Amino acid sequence: MKYILIILSIFFIHPTGKTQDVNTLMNLIKVKLDKINSYEALATMKTSIAYLKIPIAKVKVKFKKPNELSIQSNSGVTFIPKGVNAISLQNIFSNEFTAIDAGKLNTKDKSLRIIKLLPVSQNSNIVLSTLYINETDLVVEKNSTTTKEEGTYEIEMKYGKYIKYGLPDKLTFTFNAKDYKIPKGLTLDFDNSSPENKKQPQPKSSKGTAEIVFEKYTIN
């Protein structure tokens, strides 16, 4: 009887304790992020994908509670990846979810808590989010989210002087994009491409990244 109780306690008591811990951690991060009502940030955005040869863009990132985020170009033509609004973590916290502890990821200099979030609502666009959380600073360092419509994207964040607000200094958004092909006759090209270029096959699907470096936040 004593052994049965011990085994039962392992199955029932231990997971409950961990779930509370995860929820507490999530709540602490949410509270930290909730302190921000709105912010405006000047940033540079470097979008990299095989078929785009575009310069680094100067952009203005605007956020307003609860989860309104927009990226506006300061000048010129800017290619803004669709789904980039997901860089706002408030976007995740604005939905109800079930948090599941998925262990820890130990790197050279730190240990990150992995938490998987499952949305409660069946209508949510998000299917699954995996957060890698720095428990010491209470910030999300990496977020991998699978959505119904935009596929899977990943966000990696590096923090600096705005860490106390949970806002990153640098952010890398990795997304899936469709391939791009235009008929040759439409462009009437001057075929001066280098031999290396000519050998390159057209990629079927492309993974792109948008690297956003925040220069200055104005937080309200």
Place this chain on the structure above:
Amino acid sequence: MWTLLKIELFKISKRPRTYISFAAILAIVMIFQFAFKADGENYMNLMLQGINDSFQLDKQNAMNGYFMCYIILNTLLVQIPILVALIAGDAISGEANMGTLRLVLTKPISRQELLLAKFYASIIYTIILLLWMAILSLGLSLIIFGSGDMLIFRVSGEVSQIMQITSDDILWRYIAAFAYAALALTVIVSVAILLSLFAENSIGPIITTICIVLVFTIVSNMNVPLIDKHIKPYLFTSYLVGWKGFFYIATTAEGVPIRGSIENMNSIVKSIIILVGHIGGLFMLSTYLFNKKDILS
């Protein structure tokens, strides 16, 4: 020589057909501008198919005067040789047709001087035509559509690409492109003048020049490996679109365009050398044949 050149320019200015080219360019450019102002977004959507699903882009910003000029040049610079042939093809044959060639050559001028004067006059006409085109396609487009960064759609080998050039890095490319176009059209002038030596009226050399340009252009745009390797390099029409090379901007290993750069300058230089070679060769042949020609009219 200067007097001869002025006389030739005067003759060109007095021909009604000279102004047909200017009117044709005005009409085509304005039709383009009207069409793109009315429904340019559909064209942009066609070029950006596949991109629209992955990126947000302000298409109105992209549809600016610089982009419009590129689209117009892309279409018109294939047709301009026809307009150039109208004047250059008439250079010698027109005189022969009117019976003034023999009369002109009784004056104390060499045949080479006369040919050179007609050659220069045709080049000046070509340059003025290009300036007119630049004013309309670039100047007027900038007024109508505004300025901004320019998108270049390109197929390089098997790879489709979109390149973006910032607005402060475009104007010099257009100046270089128009200068290159002037050189390329001078080849057409050389062909037309050469052909005009053999005819007694203007229609023959004009039509023959147009046919040569059309056939060569069609072959130059065919994507057949055998033609690519063995025929295209020897057709001058393959180099007529070389002006686009000034808009193929070099990029860093990370795909970021380098301001003020050209992806493959060697290819442009090679094209320029080939075009200059054509001009020199054709003009020397014309001079030789004109000196040998038995002028009966």
